[in-house]
Amino acid sequence: MAFLTDHRRTMAAFLAVVSTAALVWFGTGLNPTWPLLWFAPLPVLLFGSRSSWRGAAVTADLAWLIGNLNLWCYFSAVLHLPLAVRVLILGIPALVFMAAVLLYRALLGRGAWWSALVAFPAVWVSCEYLLNLVSPHGTAASLSYSQLNFLPVLQLASVTGPWGISFLVLLLPAAIAIGLHLRRTAFRQGLRVVGAALGALALVLVFGAVRLGQTAAGPRVRVGLVASDQPANVGVADEGPETARLFRHYAAEADGLAAQGAQVIVLPEKLGVAVDPDTRATDALFQSLADKTKSMIVVGLIRVSQSVKYNQARVYARGAPPRDYNKRHILPGFESQFKSGATLTLMSEPSGIWGVAICKDMDFTPLSRQYGEAGAGLMLVPAWDFVLDRWWHGHIAVMRGVESGFSIVRAAKQGYLTVSDDRGRILAEIRSDSAPFAALIADVTVAHHSTPYLLLGDWFAWLALAALVFTFAQLYQSKNRLA
Numbered sequence: 001m002a003f004l005t006d007h008r009r010t011m012a013a014f015l016a017v018v019s020t021a022a023l024v025w026f027g028t029g030l031n032p033t034w035p036l037l038w039f040a041p042l043p044v045l046l047f048g049s050r051s052s053w054r055g056a057a058v059t060a061d062l063a064w065l066i067g068n069l070n071l072w073c074y075f076s077a078v079l080h081l082p083l084a085v086r087v088l089i090l091g092i093p094a095l096v097f098m099a100a101v102l103l104y105r106a107l108l109g110r111g112a113w114w115s116a117l118v119a120f121p122a123v124w125v126s127c128e129y130l131l132n133l134v135s136p137h138g139t140a141a142s143l144s145y146s147q148l149n150f151l152p153v154l155q156l157a158s159v160t161g162p163w164g165i166s167f168l169v170l171l172l173p174a175a176i177a178i179g180l181h182l183r184r185t186a187f188r189q190g191l192r193v194v195g196a197a198l199g200a201l202a203l204v205l206v207f208g209a210v211r212l213g214q215t216a217a218g219p220r221v222r223v224g225l226v227a228s229d230q231p232a233n234v235g236v237a238d239e240g241p242e243t244a245r246l247f248r249h250y251a252a253e254a255d256g257l258a259a260q261g262a263q264v265i266v267l268p269e270k271l272g273v274a275v276d277p278d279t280r281a282t283d284a285l286f287q288s289l290a291d292k293t294k295s296m297i298v299v300g301l302i303r304v305s306q307s308v309k310y311n312q313a314r315v316y317a318r319g320a321p322p323r324d325y326n327k328r329h330i331l332p333g334f335e336s337q338f339k340s341g342a343t344l345t346l347m348s349e350p351s352g353i354w355g356v357a358i359c360k361d362m363d364f365t366p367l368s369r370q371y372g373e374a375g376a377g378l379m380l381v382p383a384w385d386f387v388l389d390r391w392w393h394g395h396i397a398v399m400r401g402v403e404s405g406f407s408i409v410r411a412a413k414q415g416y417l418t419v420s421d422d423r424g425r426i427l428a429e430i431r432s433d434s435a436p437f438a439a440l441i442a443d444v445t446v447a448h449h450s451t452p453y454l455l456l457g458d459w460f461a462w463l464a465l466a467a468l469v470f471t472f473a474q475l476y477q478s479k480n481r482l483a
Contacts, residue, residue, distance in 0.1 A: 037169055
């Protein structure tokens, strides 16, 4: 009999690991299927509620770790991260998930059902937020990005930032698990827990639907984007004739977009190298084009000035000297040779305020909030992705627009040319490898909209931290009562 019991427990643990791992694998990562993550924790939570704490811990850790292996190829073959770094990046979320399951289990076992409901997502969101404060990758690890295609829920970012979306995604499976756990002993109480979670989800969906139904009011601007993934163009062109050749090709493409009415044209990040004082040749090329076409042109390049290298976006506008923006957030390993920028670049145009950022800058909520606080209604973003991550990293920026109230024009090599509005809707998009020089023309509204997140910042993350402290205190008190 003991053998049969152990066999059944082992089989239940195996099924929980496989089920959760599969849902995490396909529900997160570079091309997530967003509905799957809403149910991914459920098998492990159900198993953990009736197993030993050791069984729950091992099951939770293994399930999330295996699911996270969907990023192994990206980390190894694309980013070329050392083995120890890969293990750390994949192992930390698994440990956080394990801690969340164990706290949930402990509170559930003591009858603190409401605390268990809150504690499970609070552990994850608290760690997600704290990691964002110290990580060179900002919010890139957030579960919220799995929901970028679920537009009604995405609107929650305008109130809570990414933290509220991660919380909600984990709240629902915790509520379902509690309801199933109580179905025989306290059915009505379990029904209340499930009802509360479904009510919260319903409120978010109604809010999202209303927000999406509101028509953005403001001037419309025609934007142009161009990028080339041809082998001769996709890397960083060497200083001198190679950079000059590539810039001439891009200038010709930009001229064509201007002829179609593009008022601003965005080129990708790090096209070539300009060393002072040779930047004058580059400036002359694009400045003359801007003067002739009356279009603003944003060019991504590497600028070397007095032995200091910058990953820079240079902005050319009719009748004005070139302006520059130096990338604020440097990609470790790939861009260690560059000096980080320290300022915003803002242009006051008849349609409103336009801002400039570069690629990875859009992984960070504070920089986008700074642009939002400055009243930016349109962000111009040269970028360079890594093919495999074209959807995931290319669309992270979309959430920044929802949070801080601006439209985004993002042109990436080895990625997408994307135009999105402040509701996270993709207005126009093509792949950068869709033509020798892929080009896109679209009309976008330029209007800054203030949001609760812009005004209040990371209030929800701090609320999750406070809730976590409260649940730990409740667990401690319940232990003392039992003693």
